[in-house]
Amino acid sequence: MKAREQISSGQMSVMFFCFMTGSSIINIPGPLIGYAKNGAWLSLLISMSIGTVLLACLLYLYRRFPNLTFIEYSNALVGKWITVLLAIPFISFQFHMASGIVLDIGLFMTTSMMRQTPLNLFIFLLFVVVALTVRSGIEAMARMFSVPIITVLLSIIIILVLSIPNYQLEHLLPFMPDGIKPIVLGAYFSYGFPYVEIVLMAMLLPFARREKPTNLSKGMYVALLVNGFFLIAVTLCTILVFGPMAGERLYSMFEVARTVDLLEVIQRIESLIGISLILASFMKASITLFILNLTFTKLFNLQDERILIFPLALSCYLFSMMQIEQGQATWVASVTALHPLWGTVAYLLPLLVVLGAAAFRKNVTQ
Amino acid sequence: MVVKILMLLLIYGAIWKADLSKLKKLNSRGITAYTSLLLLSVYLGIDYAWDLKWPFLEDAASFFLSKTSQVIVKLLTVPS
Numbered sequence: 001m002k003a004r005e006q007i008s009s010g011q012m013s014v015m016f017f018c019f020m021t022g023s024s025i026i027n028i029p030g031p032l033i034g035y036a037k038n039g040a041w042l043s044l045l046i047s048m049s050i051g052t053v054l055l056a057c058l059l060y061l062y063r064r065f066p067n068l069t070f071i072e073y074s075n076a077l078v079g080k081w082i083t084v085l086l087a088i089p090f091i092s093f094q095f096h097m098a099s100g101i102v103l104d105i106g107l108f109m110t111t112s113m114m115r116q117t118p119l120n121l122f123i124f125l126l127f128v129v130v131a132l133t134v135r136s137g138i139e140a141m142a143r144m145f146s147v148p149i150i151t152v153l154l155s156i157i158i159i160l161v162l163s164i165p166n167y168q169l170e171h172l173l174p175f176m177p178d179g180i181k182p183i184v185l186g187a188y189f190s191y192g193f194p195y196v197e198i199v200l201m202a203m204l205l206p207f208a209r210r211e212k213p214t215n216l217s218k219g220m221y222v223a224l225l226v227n228g229f230f231l232i233a234v235t236l237c238t239i240l241v242f243g244p245m246a247g248e249r250l251y252s253m254f255e256v257a258r259t260v261d262l263l264e265v266i267q268r269i270e271s272l273i274g275i276s277l278i279l280a281s282f283m284k285a286s287i288t289l290f291i292l293n294l295t296f297t298k299l300f301n302l303q304d305e306r307i308l309i310f311p312l313a314l315s316c317y318l319f320s321m322m323q324i325e326q327g328q329a330t331w332v333a334s335v336t337a338l339h340p341l342w343g344t345v346a347y348l349l350p351l352l353v354v355l356g357a358a359a360f361r362k363n364v365t366q
Numbered sequence: 367m368v369v370k371i372l373m374l375l376l377i378y379g380a381i382w383k384a385d386l387s388k389l390k391k392l393n394s395r396g397i398t399a400y401t402s403l404l405l406l407s408v409y410l411g412i413d414y415a416w417d418l419k420w421p422f423l424e425d426a427a428s429f430f431l432s433k434t435s436q437v438i439v440k441l442l443t444v445p446s
Contacts, residue, residue, distance in 0.1 A: 185439065341438065
């Protein structure tokens with residue numbers, strides 16, 4: 001029998017960080033500021049707190065079932081048929097996520113960098129790369145992702161530092177002029193994207209090598225904190241640069257990078273951030289497709305863990321194309337309004353069911 | 367439409383070539399899973415190529431959840 005691939009707890013934490021930061025760092029700030037105005041950072045703090053609670057639940061389940069994925073311990077705790085029932089929304093949202101992440105990269109490219117190129121070309125080529133990456137396995141992915149994520153973070157830090165001359169502190173006020181409701185709406189949005197998606201990590205955690213038990217927990221919490229720090233930093237900097245207009249900027253980091261003009265030498269560096277954001281989204285798409293494939297593999301109890309990758313990638317590609325054929329406005333509405341509730345039904349609900357069963361059935365072990 | 371169909375045929379050919387050797391070793395459960403996913407992609411592919419607007423995932427989610435999600439968003443939106 002082929003041994004299961006394993007990665008270190010550090011690599012798992014890096015993958016978790018890539019997964020959480022991936023497409024959210026480009027897509028979150030604009031709509032979030034649109035909802036919560038200057039209180040967007042507070043919305044992020046609220047949703048990040050919910051994310052921390054979710055992560056604690058996942059780590060509890062991981063300690064109980066260190067060698068099993070979410071589908072496997074769900075099978076052991078609530079039985080096969082309830083697991084299948086829970087897996088339907090679980091899988092549906094993974095399809096929505098994988099197709100959506102790549103669609104977002106394509107939309108970003110066609111609206112900001114390469115306007116004349118057909119959208120389906122970006123989406124198709126990205127899915128080819130994503131499918132091949134997933135096919136190479138989690139060990140190769142974990143080894144590969146460390147370098148691009150450092151590049152992405154460096155690019156973001158450079159842009160945020162170079163933008164300092166454009167910051168206007170008065171843009172941070174007024175704070176909460178319309179009360180608490182916009183903040184809660186912003187928190188609801190950012191809870192749906194990306195914090196409820198944390199639940200997917202329950203499928204990946206068993207791939208972590210058994211080192212000191214606290215290593216993984218520490219790494220995961222640090223990854224979540226750093227992710228929250230970067231999301232808040234990017235959101236705050238967008239508000240500082242654009243003020244009340246920040247909510248209307250779709251790809252805020254890219255727009256912030258466009259404003260950089262230092263001594264008339266350092267300018268037009270938005271492509272740097274553009275490439276970084278594509279890299280980050282690519283990593284998230286790869287992890288999501290990997291988990292989608294793993295969910296199917298565990299559900300069907302297949303021996304070959306890689307056979308379904310290409311048909312799944314093709315389905316995701318077609319989902320992306322069909323989503324955008326309904327119009328960009330429908331897609332944006334789907335992400336902003338439907339996404340958090342769909343995520344709750346698809347990820348949070350199964351987690352709560354399995355967690356409840358785990359709490360009551362202490363005698364069940366792997 | 368022709369371009370879309372040609373592209374899909376090319377993709378199916380490439381997938382077939384890549385997976386053929388592994389498919390021969392699959393058990394019946396594996397073949398069922400693989401065929402189900404291919405059928406899903408064929409459904410989506412026909413819909414995409416002929417622009418038929420058949421229902422898909424987003425429509426199902428919208429049917430079950432859009433009203434509740436709109437109520438939540440409306441509840442939390444401050445009238446301007």
